[in-house]
Amino acid sequence: MSTAIGSWADAGDEFSAPPEIIVNPDGTKTVITFRTNQDGKKVKITQKIREIKVEEKVHPLVALRKNWKKYGKEKNSPPGPDTSTTQLGEKVELKLGLSWKQVEKKEEEEKAQERASKIAVQTIKCRTCGGDHYTAKCPFKDTLGVSTETNQTTPEPSSTQDSSSSQPGRYVPRHLRPDAQGNVQSKEARDDSSTLRISQLNSFVDEDMIRNELLARFGPLQRVTVVRNKESGESRGFAYVTFATEEIAQKALDLLNGKGYHSLILHLEWSKKKKT
Amino acid sequence: MAMRPIKLMGHERSLTQVKYNREGDLLFSVAKDNAASIWFSSNGERLGTLEGHQGVIWSIDVDPETNLCATGGGDLAIKLWKVETGQCVFTWESPSPVRRVAFSSDGKRLLAIADQVMGHIGTISVYDLKTNESDFNNQDIKPSLIIETDQNNSKSNVANFTQDGKFIISGLDNGYVNKYDSNTGELIQSIQAHGIHTEEKNISITDIQFAPEDKSYFITSSKDKTATLIDVESFEILKVYKADAPMNTAAITPVKDFVILGGGQEARNVTTTAESQGKFEARFYHKIFEEEIGRVKGHFGPLNTVAVHPNGAGYASGGEDGFIRVHEFEKSYFDFLFDAERSEKAAASGNI
Numbered sequence: 001m002s003t004a005i006g007s008w009a010d011a012g013d014e015f016s017a018p019p020e021i022i023v024n025p026d027g028t029k030t031v032i033t034f035r036t037n038q039d040g041k042k043v044k045i046t047q048k049i050r051e052i053k054v055e056e057k058v059h060p061l062v063a064l065r066k067n068w069k070k071y072g073k074e075k076n077s078p079p080g081p082d083t084s085t086t087q088l089g090e091k092v093e094l095k096l097g098l099s100w101k102q103v104e105k106k107e108e109e110e111k112a113q114e115r116a117s118k119i120a121v122q123t124i125k126c127r128t129c130g131g132d133h134y135t136a137k138c139p140f141k142d143t144l145g146v147s148t149e150t151n152q153t154t155p156e157p158s159s160t161q162d163s164s165s166s167q168p169g170r171y172v173p174r175h176l177r178p179d180a181q182g183n184v185q186s187k188e189a190r191d192d193s194s195t196l197r198i199s200q201l202n203s204f205v206d207e208d209m210i211r212n213e214l215l216a217r218f219g220p221l222q223r224v225t226v227v228r229n230k231e232s233g234e235s236r237g238f239a240y241v242t243f244a245t246e247e248i249a250q251k252a253l254d255l256l257n258g259k260g261y262h263s264l265i266l267h268l269e270w271s272k273k274k275k276t
Numbered sequence: 277m278a279m280r281p282i283k284l285m286g287h288e289r290s291l292t293q294v295k296y297n298r299e300g301d302l303l304f305s306v307a308k309d310n311a312a313s314i315w316f317s318s319n320g321e322r323l324g325t326l327e328g329h330q331g332v333i334w335s336i337d338v339d340p341e342t343n344l345c346a347t348g349g350g351d352l353a354i355k356l357w358k359v360e361t362g363q364c365v366f367t368w369e370s371p372s373p374v375r376r377v378a379f380s381s382d383g384k385r386l387l388a389i390a391d392q393v394m395g396h397i398g399t400i401s402v403y404d405l406k407t408n409e410s411d412f413n414n415q416d417i418k419p420s421l422i423i424e425t426d427q428n429n430s431k432s433n434v435a436n437f438t439q440d441g442k443f444i445i446s447g448l449d450n451g452y453v454n455k456y457d458s459n460t461g462e463l464i465q466s467i468q469a470h471g472i473h474t475e476e477k478n479i480s481i482t483d484i485q486f487a488p489e490d491k492s493y494f495i496t497s498s499k500d501k502t503a504t505l506i507d508v509e510s511f512e513i514l515k516v517y518k519a520d521a522p523m524n525t526a527a528i529t530p531v532k533d534f535v536i537l538g539g540g541q542e543a544r545n546v547t548t549t550a551e552s553q554g555k556f557e558a559r560f561y562h563k564i565f566e567e568e569i570g571r572v573k574g575h576f577g578p579l580n581t582v583a584v585h586p587n588g589a590g591y592a593s594g595g596e597d598g599f600i601r602v603h604e605f606e607k608s609y610f611d612f613l614f615d616a617e618r619s620e621k622a623a624a625s626g627n628i
Contacts, residue, residue, distance in 0.1 A: 058301075059299045061342065062299050062301040065360075066316075068360055069361075071325070072327055073311070074322050074323065074324045074325065079321075082322065084285070085285050085286040085322055086315075086319075086321065086322065087282070089281040090280075091279065092279050092573055092603070093279075094279060094571075094572050095570055096569045096570045096612040098567055100569065100570050
């Protein structure tokens with residue numbers, strides 16, 4: 001029956017030339033055919049075939065019944081199975097064993113997971129980077145997160161309840177307003193893990209001196225702020241410096257703490273107490 | 277292992293019974309449409325259809341020589357057919373719808389169950405057959421024996437002859453299995469096989485099939501979600517197989533010590549649940565250890581009938597979905613052994 005049903009699979013191929021058949025001395029046959037493949041290229045196919053005759057013994061009654069004429073609805077049907085009533089089904093599994101339940105359960109769970117992940121891919125889209133995870137779990141949250149989020153939310157304030165800064169008609173304090181790059185300077189948002197507080201600075205030391213002199217070899221520095229008197233603008237003798245990484249900050253702290261700089265002995269410490 | 281079943285789609289409505297002949301080369305099927313089909317089991321080619329019934333055909337059986345086959349239907353007819361030509365050679369009238377027909381092992385007698393409806397008391401009728409080809413259409417109209425199965429107002433659903441033809445085993449609507457003398461109709465033994473293992477309310481027996489080797493024991497399936505193995509001689513329950521859905525059919529496999537159960541949720545509830553929850557699988561149990569060892573999916577309705585190839589090489593199942601699926605077992609099926617069996621085998625070979 002497989003030939004009757006499977007024959008259509010070969011029917012689509014167009015043979016340009018009759019196959020060349022070579023009979024090998026060991027009883028096998030080599031069949032060489034040329035056909036055009038999907039890309040329109042001519043392909044040479046060499047098949048080595050060994051013919052095996054399988055003799056099957058059947059009950060004489062069975063052999064007799066094989067030759068019975070068809071009747072009823074099949075009266076005028078040609079020999080061989082009719083594809084309208086007889087088809088090969090999908091493969092089905094029969095795993096014998098006492099653990100079949102666990103095996104099946106596991107498979108079903110895997111399928112369910114796969115399905116769930118597919119749904120997740122379709123529905124979850126990170127607002128920060130566009131990846132298939134929740135925005136809160138975005139690995140680029142610290143670098144991209146805040147800016148894109150606020151950029152997106154500012155033009156359509158109606159949809160943002162999470163950011164109080166963009167609600168219309170409400171006063172937003174200066175330090176909570178986004179800066180030119182759209183960064184909201186909030187205490188919570190700022191990452192101070194790589195920030196050092198440098199005190200005992202001489203009053204004439206400014207940001208440029210810290211950047212280019214004192215901490216030149218630990219650069220580039222993310223942020224340098226010298227704290228000044230609001231009225232006179234005079235330095236109060238300490239500054240906050242954010243390093244690129246925590247390791248560099250640690251290095252700077254180890255090297256410079258207790259060293260002299262412009263007549264004064266520097267004191268460096270973490271700007272925030274580290275969580276231990 | 278993966279099997280590639282042959283799907284037979286010759287019926288328009290749900291299957292009611294499938295049956296192999298003695299050699300297993302032909303598969304007989306009846307459904308709730310009005311034509312029986314006969315198929316070559318090896319390739320699924322249909323030999324023909326038996327046309328003549330007016331409505332649902334509930335049951336089919338074939339004699340050992342595959343000369344005659346009998347069908348019984350809801351149109352109050354028992355029909356005898358010549359398998360070779362598909363001609364109906366004789367028709368008996370039944371007082372009520374025919375639920376089951378079965379030949380005796382020698383093919384000389386035919387039993388037919390008339391359902392307990394339309395004011396008729398449920399009966400099992402036994403007809404003596406004339407098996408000479410010239411007398412095919414000259415059968416006795418009257419049955420040689422009528423057994424009234426109205427025991428405690430419960431009817432007989434299924435029945436079959438024992439190997440020697442002395443007894444008729446019948447499964448009842450109330451979960452009992454009866455053994456009658458097939459010559460006198462006398463009730464010899466009765467046992468409650470169903471309704472005692474589970475709390476189910478519907479304990480109707482849905483199928484009886486004998487062990488293929490010697491018919492010395494048989495399996496019954498029931499709506500009470502169990503199947504039982506019962507010895508013909510002692511009439512005791514040997515084994516109980518518990519399932520999680522009402523069972524419509526059960527069969528014993530030759531070669532391997534398995535039984536196959538088929539069933540699933542009631543047909544009327546099918547539309548309300550997902551396919552995966554309907555439990556529409558053929559279940560394989562180990563005959564001796566009573567453990568479920570595997571399932572075969574494929575149908576998308578309950579299994580109404582299962583038949584095992586006489587040489588144990590495969591099985592066929594007919595479902596409420598209107599399809600017959602013919603499976604051929606692969607090598608791993610025959611290789612499968614329980615740990616206990618394996619160690620026993622190893623011990624036996626070690627001793628020799």
